[in-house]
Amino acid sequence: MRLSQIGELGLIERLKRILDSQIIGDDTAPVNLGGSTVLLTCDTLVEDRHFKISYPPSAIGWKAISVNVSDVVANGGTPAYALISLVLPDVQVSFVEEVYLGVKKACEFYRCQVVGGNVSKGDKVCVDVFLVGETERFVGRRGAMEGDWVFVSGPLGDSRAGLELLLMEKKNYEDFELSLIERHLRPTARVDFAKHISKYANASMDISDGLSIDAHRLAQASGVRLNLFSKNIPISQELRSFCRKHGKDPLQYALLGGEDYQLLFTHPAGRFNPFLSMFHIGVVEKGQGVYLDNNPVEPEGFDHFRVLATSI
Numbered sequence: 001m002r003l004s005q006i007g008e009l010g011l012i013e014r015l016k017r018i019l020d021s022q023i024i025g026d027d028t029a030p031v032n033l034g035g036s037t038v039l040l041t042c043d044t045l046v047e048d049r050h051f052k053i054s055y056p057p058s059a060i061g062w063k064a065i066s067v068n069v070s071d072v073v074a075n076g077g078t079p080a081y082a083l084i085s086l087v088l089p090d091v092q093v094s095f096v097e098e099v100y101l102g103v104k105k106a107c108e109f110y111r112c113q114v115v116g117g118n119v120s121k122g123d124k125v126c127v128d129v130f131l132v133g134e135t136e137r138f139v140g141r142r143g144a145m146e147g148d149w150v151f152v153s154g155p156l157g158d159s160r161a162g163l164e165l166l167l168m169e170k171k172n173y174e175d176f177e178l179s180l181i182e183r184h185l186r187p188t189a190r191v192d193f194a195k196h197i198s199k200y201a202n203a204s205m206d207i208s209d210g211l212s213i214d215a216h217r218l219a220q221a222s223g224v225r226l227n228l229f230s231k232n233i234p235i236s237q238e239l240r241s242f243c244r245k246h247g248k249d250p251l252q253y254a255l256l257g258g259e260d261y262q263l264l265f266t267h268p269a270g271r272f273n274p275f276l277s278m279f280h281i282g283v284v285e286k287g288q289g290v291y292l293d294n295n296p297v298e299p300e301g302f303d304h305f306r307v308l309a310t311s312i
């Protein structure tokens with residue numbers, strides 16, 4: 001049997017069975033060290049899978065840190081220390097240095113620190129980050145309660161549109177197109193939500209593979225049904241302009257586009273914080289699955305082994 005037959009999730013299920021671990025299954029692993037909860041996570045960016053070698057190298061470094069910070073924040077934590085494993089063909093030294101300038105900028109922004117790593121030769125550039133975070137209270141995918149409201153932290157679908165624009169390799173881009181490209185190249189992890197999540201959320205994760213599939217993951221882990229309202233799903237002006245220009249449906253981008261790194265979380269309506277950009281997109285109900293305006297939504301989105309070449 002090939003990986004393409006069981007998909008990314010099928011593989012993870014099998015590996016979990018081998019390891020027989022109760023912890024695996026959230027964006028980070030909460031472990032107890034010296035009496036406090038520490039969050040562990042890792043994520044890799046692979047050349048021609050997540051980025052092209054022609055991308056600005058500093059953006060690759062920025063994104064490698066950001067996607068890991070996003071997982072820590074999703075579980076109510078703040079990032080602390082990172083290790084980076086590099087796999088490199090014989091590229092220009094300046095390329096690697098520029099990747100690290102992006103890493104440094106991200107670490108300054110998120111207030112974390114790279115404290116080591118590893119280098120190996122390989123055929124493609126890979127930047128693998130292992131990140132440790134701290135939290136007052138871990139919040140995973142399992143705690144959504146019937147009656148909770150479902151929230152996202154910001155517009156969805158921009159990154160996917162940005163990727164499509166990048167792949168068009170146009171000579172000149174309009175301003176709104178450049179904004180979408182920037183959101184794909186340099187996503188910002190929502191560190192501004194860390195406290196709110198750890199204090200108030202019942203369930204939380206980041207949206208890395210698309211709202212549709214990630215909402216399914218949260219619903220399944222919590223044993224609930226998520227009923228989403230399409231009119232409440234935040235869509236940026238830039239994505240609207242993109243869709244108008246190319247005859248596309250922005251809602252499809254919001255549901256299926258990945259790599260926005262916004263947060264998806266649930267808690268009672270009364271815990272709404274007007275000082276954060278929280279968008280109330282649905283409610284948690286008894287049952288299972290994800291519904292949009294009362295119609296079932298398929299768990300479609302990005303799967304490393306099933307979907308061919310959607311990333312690049």
Ligand SMILES: [Mg+2]
Pocket residue numbers: 027070071074205206207208
């Ligand atoms: Mg995640």
